[in-house]
């Protein structure tokens with residue numbers, strides 16, 4: 046088992062956000078956590094990356110108990126995260142942002158930079174543009190590219206599709222599959238349960254701080270309760286088609302760029318909220 050979240054309890058002050066969550070991720074998998082707002086998905090990811098500390102339980106990674114390990118050491122151990130709200134350095138160029146992802150590594154990162162540009166041709170085209178002026182979708186790509194620069198064994202993704210136009214949503218999910226095919230294990234948190242279940246191998250359903258269901262993702266797509274609660278109804282008639290990796294080429298991306306730009310305000314607004322939340326947390330800690 047690459048990552049094992051074992052019966053973790055996490056509190057915000059007196060409020061219990063996680064009440065005994067257990068999730069396991071094997072090497073090579075895409076595992077997704079789905080659930081309503083406030084179910085505890087983001088808190089679970091933050092506990093794995095070290096942004097939140099747990100009251101009880103354990104997080105084990107790559108054979109080690111990392112429950113008390115500081116966040117920066119977890120990055121070095123192989124846990125990469127593209128945070129909700131992007132966390133881009135707005136005044137730095139795209140390339141500088143990418144290189145920041147590799148700053149803790151001592152070795153040459155030119156291979157990873159080339160790979161990031163190969164996965165995200167849009168970032169290569171805009172390597173000298175300031176990160177803060179990129180559209181919402183582009184900033185999401187940049188955040189993922191930056192996380193990959195650290196050569197993580199597992200990539201934690203928090204709502205990568207949030208605020209993106211539908212075409213870009215499909216593209217992001219296709220890229221997540223491609224990252225996984227290239228050997229990176231993925232733990233994905235998503236509101237977009239339909240798309241998440243289509244790319245994941247296994248899934249956990251969270252409700253108010255607990256896991257209420259876990260199964261192969263394909264089974265949950267057919268589960269009447271899951272359909273009713275998270276997939277917009279029982280029939281599935283109005284559901285979006287599966288993301289098609291072959292069609293997620295750069296033409297599609299370019300055709301969509303106007304929509305993506307129109308969307309960047311929403312993404313920045315959310316990123317402000319995320320920043321405020323982070324500040325609040327650090328004070329509390």
Ligand SMILES: Nc1ncnc2c1ncn2[C@@H]1O[C@H](COP(=O)(O)OP(=O)(O)OP(=O)(O)O)[C@@H](O)[C@H]1O
Pocket residue numbers: 057060061062080081082083084085086087088089236322325326
């Ligand atoms: N900084 C905080 N201070 C106090 N309570 C918090 C804080 N962050 C989260 N919570 C609470 O912890 C619970 C779990 O929140 P969390 O953000 O993990 O849920 P989530 O499933 O990721 O939801 P969403 O999709 O809305 O982000 C919620 O009840 C939330 O209100």
